[in-house]
Structures are given as C-alpha cells and as structure tokens.
Amino acid sequence: MTRNIKKIYFFWALIALVAVFWGVGGILTPIEAIEGDYIDEWATSPQCIDAKGIVVFGSTVELTQPWNHKAFTFTTGGDYVGEWYPASSRQNDFATDGTYIYAVDGDTDKVYRYSTDDHNYIDSWALDAQNADAWGIATDGVSIWVNDQIDDLVYRYELDGTLLDSFDISGEFSGEQAGMTANSTYIYITNQTNFIAKYKTDGTYLGSIDPSLVSGASDVMGLSLNDDSSRLYLADYIDDKVYILEAGGELPPSASVWGVDPESETDITDLDTIITIGYEGLADYESLYITFRHPTTGLFTDAKKYEVDEIGESGELEINLQDFNIEKNGNWYLHAVAVKEGYQIEQGMFLSGYGWVWSDDLTDGEYYLDINIEGFDDIFAMSDFNSWYNENSKFDEPTAMFSAIAGFFQPIYSTVGEFGSRIENYFDKNTAYSKGYEIGKAIPVFSYYLEQVAVFMGGFPLMNWLLIIILILVGIFIFRVILKFIPGLGGS
Numbered sequence: 001m002t003r004n005i006k007k008i009y010f011f012w013a014l015i016a017l018v019a020v021f022w023g024v025g026g027i028l029t030p031i032e033a034i035e036g037d038y039i040d041e042w043a044t045s046p047q048c049i050d051a052k053g054i055v056v057f058g059s060t061v062e063l064t065q066p067w068n069h070k071a072f073t074f075t076t077g078g079d080y081v082g083e084w085y086p087a088s089s090r091q092n093d094f095a096t097d098g099t100y101i102y103a104v105d106g107d108t109d110k111v112y113r114y115s116t117d118d119h120n121y122i123d124s125w126a127l128d129a130q131n132a133d134a135w136g137i138a139t140d141g142v143s144i145w146v147n148d149q150i151d152d153l154v155y156r157y158e159l160d161g162t163l164l165d166s167f168d169i170s171g172e173f174s175g176e177q178a179g180m181t182a183n184s185t186y187i188y189i190t191n192q193t194n195f196i197a198k199y200k201t202d203g204t205y206l207g208s209i210d211p212s213l214v215s216g217a218s219d220v221m222g223l224s225l226n227d228d229s230s231r232l233y234l235a236d237y238i239d240d241k242v243y244i245l246e247a248g249g250e251l252p253p254s255a256s257v258w259g260v261d262p263e264s265e266t267d268i269t270d271l272d273t274i275i276t277i278g279y280e281g282l283a284d285y286e287s288l289y290i291t292f293r294h295p296t297t298g299l300f301t302d303a304k305k306y307e308v309d310e311i312g313e314s315g316e317l318e319i320n321l322q323d324f325n326i327e328k329n330g331n332w333y334l335h336a337v338a339v340k341e342g343y344q345i346e347q348g349m350f351l352s353g354y355g356w357v358w359s360d361d362l363t364d365g366e367y368y369l370d371i372n373i374e375g376f377d378d379i380f381a382m383s384d385f386n387s388w389y390n391e392n393s394k395f396d397e398p399t400a401m402f403s404a405i406a407g408f409f410q411p412i413y414s415t416v417g418e419f420g421s422r423i424e425n426y427f428d429k430n431t432a433y434s435k436g437y438e439i440g441k442a443i444p445v446f447s448y449y450l451e452q453v454a455v456f457m458g459g460f461p462l463m464n465w466l467l468i469i470i471l472i473l474v475g476i477f478i479f480r481v482i483l484k485f486i487p488g489l490g491g492s
Contacts, residue, residue: 037246038215042078045240053093053179054222054235055101057116062101063235066090087121088112093179093222097141104137104146125161136180138187145187147177167203179222183229194218217243255281255359257336259367260316267370271321280314285338292324292332294379301326326371330379333368335361
C-alpha cells in the first residue's frame with residue numbers, strides 16, 4: 001500500500017515538474033531576438049517630461065511630447081540637443097526610414113512627414129477611415145505600419161499612404177497598445193506599461209518581454225530600434241527616462257535556392273549544359289541537395305550533394321545537367337533541400353532522437369527547364385497506356401480486369417498525376433524494383449537514409465526486399481478492391 005502511494009506521489013510530482021518547466025518555458029520564450037539584457041539609461045528631464053513616442057537614427061534620438069505639441073532631440077548618449085514644433089496637432093509616435101521622420105497624429109488621423117536633417121515639414125496623408133484611433137507608427141523603409149487602439153489591428157500602408165492590408169493583435173492587446181518600431185523582419189509594440197509584443201512583419205505573433213524585469217522600465221509608451229537593430233530604446237512616460245536594452249538584430253535571410261541562368265522555361269536540347277543557381281541562408285545547414293522533379297508524375301532525377309562548408313552559406317553554383325541522369329523529355333523543375341544534424345521533436349514536447357533534420361523545398365517551385373533531347377522518350381502519359389501495355393504486358397491484349405483497373409483510376413489521376421507512371425513495368429517485379437529504386441534514390445531524403453541503412457546492415461540489400469514487398473502488397477490491395485467492387489472481371 002505504501003509503495004503504491006509512493007508511486008502515486010512520484011507520478012504527480014513528475015507531472016507537476018513537467019508543468020512547471022512547461023509554464024516557465026512559456027514565460028521565458030518570449031522574444032528570441034531580444035536577449036533583454038540591460039545596457040544603459042538616461043534622463044530626459046528637465047527638458048522633456050512625459051515623453052511618449054521615440055525614434056532613433058544614427059546618433060540621434062527624437063522624443064515626442066504630444067500634450068505640449070513639442071518634440072525634443074537628444075544624442076543616443078543622452079545629451080540634450082534642442083526642441084522643435086511639429087506641424088501635427090498631437091503626434092503620438094515617430095518612425096523613420098533614415099531620410100524622413102514620420103509622425104502619426106491621433107487628432108487629425110494623418111501621417112506627417114519631416115526631414116531628418118532640419119525637421120522641416122514636407123507633406124502628410126490621411127489614414128484609412130477604419131484606422132481612426134491610431135497611436136503607434138513604424139516603418140522598415142518599404143511599408144508603414146500604424147496600430148489602432150479600438151480595432152486592435154495593425155494597418156500596413158505604402159510610403160505614400162496607400163492601404164495594403166492589416167493584421168489582428170487582439171490576442172495580445174485590448175486597446176492599450178501604444179508605440180511601435182520595426183525592421184525588415186520584426187515589429188515590436190508596447191502596451192504603455194511593462195509588456196512588449198514581438199511579431200513577424202506578416203503579423204505572426206512570436207512572444208513578449210517584460211522590460212521591468214531587466215531594466216525597471218514599467219511605463220513604456222514608446223520604443224525604437226537603432227539602425228542595425230542591436231539596441232532597443234524605451235521611452236518611459238512616468239520615469240522620464242530612456243532605457244536601452246540589448247536586441248538581437250535582424251533575422252538572417254531564409255534559406256532559398258533559385259535559378260539564375262538560363263531563364264526559366266528554356267528549351268534544353270543538350271544535357272551537356274551548364275546552369276547557374278543562386279542560394280542563400282544556409283548558415284544553419286550542413287549540406288545542400290539539388291535535384292529536378294516532374295511535378296505531374298512525382299518523378300525525380302538523381303540528386304547532387306554540396307557541403308555548405310565548401311560552397312558557403314550564400315552564393316552561386318554552376319552545375320552540369322549531365323550529373324542528374326535525366327532520361328525523359330519534359331518540364332523538369334528545380335528542387336532543393338538542405339539538411340542539418342539536430343534533435344527531432346514530436347508533438348512539440350517529446351524528444352524522438354538525435355538525427356538529421358531536412359528542410360522543405362527551398363525553391364519557389366516556378367523555375368523549370370524544358371528538356372527536349374533527341375532520342376529521349378517523353379515522360380509516360382495516360383494517353384500512352386494502350387501502346388505501352390501491348391509492348392510490356394505478359395498478355396497479348398489488355399484483359400477486362402486490367403481495362404477496368406485503368407478505367408477506375410484514370411479520373412483520379414487525371415488531375416494529380418499520370419496513372420501510367422505509377423504502373424509502368426508493374427508486372428515484371430525486377431523491372432518494377434529497378435524503376436522504383438532509381439526514382440527513390442533520386443529523392444535526396446530517401447537517398448541519404450538508403451545509404452545509411454546499407455552501411456548499418458553491412459551491405460545487406462534490405463531495402464531491395466522492402467521495396468519489392470511494398471510493390472507486391474500494393475498490387476494485391478488494388479486487385480482485391482477492384483475484384484470486390486467491379487463485377488464481371490476476368491480474362492478477355
């Protein structure tokens with residue numbers, strides 16, 4: 001009895017421990033780009049009290065004082081420079097693209113533009129009618145974002161004021177959002193107190209930080225990244241201070257691969273052709289695999305592997321089409337995946353083991369080459385079924401059973417792929433294995449694991465047997481289904 005009670009206590013203790021770590025993880029996952037380390041602080045008083053908006057560019061800090069219709073200029077070290085009077089009625093927040101200062105006005109519902117050199121007013125434009133309760137403003141030099149305290153939305157505009165779209169922040173705010181700042185990858189919004197939310201520029205919420213825990217800033221009305229996004233400047237409304245925290249900079253470019261030369265859709269009549277591809281964002285990966293695929297049938301060519309240590313995380317590669325063992329004419333699309341070592345997590349919590357982590361396709365799926373080599377056959381199509389059957393089948397002519405199978409599957413594969421490529425050489429299991437092996441080997445993920453299993457098994461052809469078994473089982477399943485639901489099948 002005592003032992004059972006101990007087991008129960010141990011079980012609930014374990015659950016509690018997991019919950020604690022899970023909960024703490026939720027609290028501390030917050031902003032990955034902001035380490036949150038405190039760097040410095042300086043007072044804005046006596047010159048500027050009750051500052052709300054802030055913007056930083058170069059060695060300059062601009063602060064807004066809406067209630068007094070003033071703006072104040074400091075250096076990033078806290079030295080007072082001077083004051084100026086914006087043309088706007090109540091400028092809640094500032095943003096800059098390095099050339100202009102943008103001010104959002106909560107009374108006139110407009111965005112005003114000023115020169116960063118002399119603060120001269122240049123022009124203004126009206127916010128969208130739905131964005132009538134604006135407070136914070138941010139820009140990455142391409143777009144301007146303005147939040148709304150009633151809608152709990154962030155509206156995105158072109159620099160000339162053309163409305164583009166918006167995203168919802170009601171999950172994190174309920175009318176208390178204030179200042180904003182942004183770079184090319186992230187947007188930060190404060191809630192006037194001790195909460196700063198971080199988003200991707202598409203509106204994806206990433207986490208939050210409590211500045212009061214690291215700096216004591218608890219009434220943050222405005223915030224601004226510096227030019228290289230390495231520092232986050234906070235304007236504290238009550239303390240009359242600017243707090244400076246460490247930030248993590250901008251997100252490095254996402255891994256991607258694209259065709260450079262020749263142009264997409266180029267007609268290729270000689271496989272001894274050099275093509276150039278570009279790539280970037282491979283810093284977190286160890287290897288890059290390049291292949292070509294035919295999307296309609298799902299066929300892949302052979303793959304070529306490149307080590308990131310040798311080619312670098314970004315650049316261009318010249319590759320020869322002969323290396324990919326293309327055997328059919330058709331539109332072959334560039335396909336690329338990258339691989340790295342890492343822990344594979346299942347269901348967001350359980351560790352499944354240390355192994356290889358593969359990326360999704362790194363291309364945009366639009367670049368292809370029209371392979372048209374003299375003497376090559378076109379990729380097998382449904383229209384070729386009768387002629388192929390007469391040449392390859394063990395029967396003199398299609399049986400009623402086989403015709404029924406073809407008729408049953410044709411409408412299914414008419415839009416998602418060619419049925420013929422799935423059953424080509426089906427009746428000769430050796431040829432079927434050979435074909436399946438070549439297709440599977442060309443897929444980068446499968447190729448790697450095939451090599452590893454072969455090494456692990458001391459060269460024993462385990463995969464050969466596995467593929468044959470799969471083909472046989474699939475064939476038996478198809479025949480059983482057809483025989484069950486379509487009466488009158490048999491030899492002709």
